[in-house]
Every structure is written in C-alpha cells, then in structure tokens.
Amino acid sequence: xxxxxxxxxxxxxxxxxxxxxxxxxxxxxxxxxxxxxxxxxxxxxxxxxxxxxxxxxxxxxxxxxxxxxxxxxxxxxxxxxxxxxxxxxxxxxxxxxxxxxxxxxxxxxxxxxxxxxxxxxxxxxxxxxxxxxxxxxxxxxxxxxxxxxxxxxxxxxxxxxxxxxxxxxxxxxxxxxxxxxxxxxxxxxxxxxxxxxxxxxxxxxxxxxxxxxxxxxxxxxxxxxxxxxxxxxxxxxxxxxxxxxxxxxxxxxxxxxxxxxxxxxxxxxxxxxxxxxxxxxxxxxxxxxxxxxxxxxxxxxxxxxxxxxxxxxxxxxxxxxxxxxxxxxxxxxxxxxxxxxxxxxxxxxxxxxxxxxxxxxxxxxxxxxxxxxxxxxxxxxxxxxxxxxxxxxxxxxxxxxxx
Numbered sequence: 001x002x003x004x005x006x007x008x009x010x011x012x013x014x015x016x017x018x019x020x021x022x023x024x025x026x027x028x029x030x031x032x033x034x035x036x037x038x039x040x041x042x043x044x045x046x047x048x049x050x051x052x053x054x055x056x057x058x059x060x061x062x063x064x065x066x067x068x069x070x071x072x073x074x075x076x077x078x079x080x081x082x083x084x085x086x087x088x089x090x091x092x093x094x095x096x097x098x099x100x101x102x103x104x105x106x107x108x109x110x111x112x113x114x115x116x117x118x119x120x121x122x123x124x125x126x127x128x129x130x131x132x133x134x135x136x137x138x139x140x141x142x143x144x145x146x147x148x149x150x151x152x153x154x155x156x157x158x159x160x161x162x163x164x165x166x167x168x169x170x171x172x173x174x175x176x177x178x179x180x181x182x183x184x185x186x187x188x189x190x191x192x193x194x195x196x197x198x199x200x201x202x203x204x205x206x207x208x209x210x211x212x213x214x215x216x217x218x219x220x221x222x223x224x225x226x227x228x229x230x231x232x233x234x235x236x237x238x239x240x241x242x243x244x245x246x247x248x249x250x251x252x253x254x255x256x257x258x259x260x261x262x263x264x265x266x267x268x269x270x271x272x273x274x275x276x277x278x279x280x281x282x283x284x285x286x287x288x289x290x291x292x293x294x295x296x297x298x299x300x301x302x303x304x305x306x307x308x309x310x311x312x313x314x315x316x317x318x319x320x321x322x323x324x325x326x327x328x329x330x331x332x333x334x335x336x337x338x339x340x341x342x343x344x345x346x347x348x349x350x351x352x353x354x355x356x357x358x359x360x361x362x363x364x365x366x367x368x369x370x371x372x373x374x375x376x377x378x379x380x381x382x383x384x385x386x387x388x389x390x391x392x393x394x395x396x397x398x399x400x401x402x403x
Contacts, residue, residue: 001403003036004353007345010337011063011302012039013095015073016046017309021317022327022388023073026334029392030357030399035338035350040067044095046076050088057095061102064302068344071337072099072304073330096294099302100134104187105294106194107132108265109277109306111284112291112328115366116380120283126263128280129204132273133191136183139270143179146171152178183218185225192226193297195267196234196245205244205264209253209272222269223247281306285377288326293336303336305329313388324372325388331361331395353403360398369394 014023031037042060049056064070076082077094100107110129146152152168168178199206208226210219230238230245238245248256250272257266268276281290290306306329313323335354342350365374368383375385386394 001034003034004347004349005036006038006341006350007347008341009038009040009067010341011060011067011070012041013044013060013070013072013075014041015044015309016076017074017311017314018317018323018325019074019305019309019330020045021314022325022330025389025392026327026331029389029396030331031334034353034399034403039071044073044075046078046082046086046088046092049075049092049095050086053089054092054098057098058102061099064099064103064300068300069337069341070302071333072096072302073333074305074307074309076309096304097134100294103294103296103300103302104190105134105296105300105302106191106198107134107273107277107292107294108198109281109290109292111281112289112332112362113284114289114362114374116378116383117285117289117374118379119285121258123260124262124284126261127284128257128260128262129202129265130273130277130280131191131195131198131206131265131267132277133188133268133270134273135187135191135270137181137270138179141179141181143177146176146178148173148175154180181218183221185221188222188225189229190297191267192229193233194295195226195265196230196238197297197299198295199243199245199265200234200237200241202265203241203243205246206267207246207248207253207256207264208267209248209250210269211250213249219269226267277306286326286373288329288373290329291332291336292329301337301340303333303340305333322387324375324385324391326371326373327388327392328361328365331392332358356402357395357399360395360402363398364391364395367398 014020040063042056044057044060075095078088078091082088083091108129108131110127113127148171150171154166154168156164195206210222212220212223281287287307292304292306294302310325313325316323335358339351339354342348342354368380369386369391370378370383371388371391372385375383
C-alpha cells in the first residue's frame with residue numbers, strides 16, 4: 001500500500017528511559033512503514049532538558065500552540081537521586097506541569113478496556129474519563145506550623161490598600177497547622193470550557209462535583225462558573241448532541257460512580273482529580289492501560305500515556321536483559337494524536353489508520369498475546385506472555401490483516 005500522506009506535522013516530544021525505547025519501536029514497527037510521518041521533533045529527555053536549561057520544554061509547548069496537536073513520551077521529573085544520576089544543573093520542573101501551564105490545559109484520562117481484564121467494579125462496562133483541573137488548590141498552597149497561643153487570620157489587601165480580615169483560628173490551647181489555597185476565575189473558566197468542548201468532541205455526558213455546601217465561596221465559585229458558562233455557551237450544543245451536563249456534590253458523585261456502568265466524563269478539582277484518576281486506573285486494571293490527553297480551551301491537544309518512564313525495566317534493558325513492558329498507553333497516545341491530526345486536516349485515511357491500529361492492539365491482547373503485566377491480570381484461558389518488541393510485532397501482524 002502507498003504510505004498515508006500527512007498534510008500538517010504534529011509535534012513529537014521524545015522522553016526518557018524504557019518509554020523512550022518503546023517510542024522508537026512503535027515508530028519503526030507500526031508507523032513509519034505505513035505513514036509518511038511528518039513531525040516537529042523535540043527531545044524532552046532529561047539530558048537535553050538539562051543541556052538547554054529546560055528551554056526545549058517551553059519550545060515544544062509553543063510548537064504545540066502552532067500546530068494544534070502533539071504526542072508526548074513519558075519523561076522524568078527529577079528528584080534528589082536523579083540530580084546525582086544525571087549530573088543536573090538544577091532540579092528541573094515536571095515537563096507535564098510546564099506544558100499544562102503554557103497551554104492552560106485540562107488533563108483527561110480514560111482506561112482502555114479489553115476482554116479478559118475485568119474491572120474491580122464489575123458494573124463498569126464502559127470507560128470513565130477523569131478530567132482534572134491542573135491549577136491551584138493544594139498544589140500551590142502556602143502552609144505554616146503554628147505555635148500554641150497564636151492567632152491565624154486571612155488577610156486580603158485590596159488594590160487601594162484597604163484590608164479585609166477574617167479569623168482562621170485562635171490556637172490558644174494547642175499547637176497546630178494552617179494552609180492557604182487559591183484559584184483563579186480565569187483558570188476555572190478555561191477548565192470548564194475544556195471540559196464542555198471535550199464532552200462534545202467525545203459525545204459523552206459530563207459530570208462535575210465539588211463540596212459547595214461546606215465551601216460556600218471557594219467550591220461554590222467553581223460550581224457557579226461551570227453553570228454560567230454552560231447555560232450561556234453550551235446548553236444548546238449539548239441538547240443538539242444528545243448529551244447531559246450534571247452537577248452534584250463530590251461524595252454523591254463517588255457513590256454514583258461506584259454504582260454506574262461508566263461511559264461519561266467526570267470533571268474534578270485538582271486534588272480530587274489527582275486521587276480519583278489513580279483510583280479509576282487501578283479499578284479498571286492497570287495504569288499502563290490508561291490514556292491521557294491535555295486539552296486547552298482553544299482546542300489544542302497533547303496526547304501521552306498516563307504512566308511514567310518504567311525505570312526498573314530500563315535498567316534491565318541496559319543490562320541486556322529481556323523486558324516485557326506494556327506499550328499500549330504509549331501506542332494509544334500516537335493513535336490519538338494521529339486521529340486528531342487527521343480530523344483537523346480532513347484526512348480520513350489517517351483517522352482510519354489510527355482506528356485500525358487501536359483495533360489491532362486490542363485484538364492482539366484478546367487473542368491471548370500480551371506483556372507480563374497483563375498476563376498476570378488476564379482471565380483468558382489461552383494466553384502467552386511475550387517481550388516488549390514481540391508484542392508490537394504481533395500487533396503489526398493484526399494490523400496487516402485490517403489494512
């Protein structure tokens with residue numbers, strides 16, 4: 001067959017460790033033989049980020065704004081041990097956090113379902129997509145240790161110099177702790193629009209939940225901004241698409257999620273989304289079977305796997321030992337980006353290729369050929385554990401049948 005021609009490049013962000021090895025395998029085995037692949041390449045491997053003082057991360061985000069679609073490999077967020085291992089100039093920030101901030105994006109994570117891997121919640125027959133607000137709250141908090149006898153106050157100094165004060169607590173009888181959090185109306189509005197747009201894009205109901213009955217200003221502001229934007233900008237679009245926007249309290253949402261069949265987007269504030277996305281991933285079976293896409297309110301998309309760089313397998317790989325690393329989420333990052341590129345460029349053959357590659361991947365697992373992590377989870381009777389490269393080669397054989 002002739003190679004599929006891409007009209008516009010997508011931004012390619014390479015990464016670290018085992019996922020970097022898998023990245024090249026996916027391109028060599030499953031993409032380059034079939035697509036005239038056009039990408040604008042950025043090396044977000046930790047060594048090059050260190051060499052460029054992390055400018056490459058900023059450049060990749062700016063390129064994503066230009067081209068509208070990016071695909072990203074998993075990257076290292078360095079800690080003290082990595083400082084020594086990679087001889088870093090400084091402890092560089094998370095590339096994901098930098099890109100999220102520059103794109104003003106919301107993270108959407110969804111599980112990939114396959115036969116043989118049953119969710120721990122047996123009623124979950126359809127994916128649950130978590131939308132996480134990626135700004136503010138506890139992740140940008142200010143906190144203090146408070147001594148007995150102290151009094152803590154919340155003080156806001158207005159533009160004209162006047163102050164508004166409110167007592168947080170009088171610690172007259174005990175030592176304690178305090179924490180200050182903030183958010184921005186502009187960021188909450190971007191979060192809301194990204195959620196509404198993604199729900200329309202995926203044709204899925206959207207749920208949103210806070211604790212506005214207790215947090216009557218902070219959480220209630222989230223609720224009010226979502227409601228206002230929905231009524232003014234999205235209600236008619238949702239009606240036309242036959243989908244629903246639903247608000248409830250976070251504790252009620254959790255109860256409803258557990259009893260549900262899935263098949264919706266669950267929008268969460270930053271901390272709730274951090275916790276619930278890992279819960280959803282684990283309950284569906286594996287973080288290695290979890291897709292992740294960053295969506296800006298302007299409709300810019302950056303696709304990646306939800307997991308990390310698989311450090312333990314990388315060290316085995318460096319020793320020449322065989323690995324059986326799950327490549328599915330990384331592969332689906334590529335298919336997601338290629339499909340979106342095809343949609344935006346009106347290249348249906350690129351969209352069709354992405355669909356067939358995903359089907360080939362799922363068909364391979366459901367035929368009993370899988371990597372070690374899935375082998376331990378799968379209830380299929382006839383199953384075979386294969387190494388990293390052989391799994392991708394098996395997917396390629398299925399793909400050839402579909403093309």
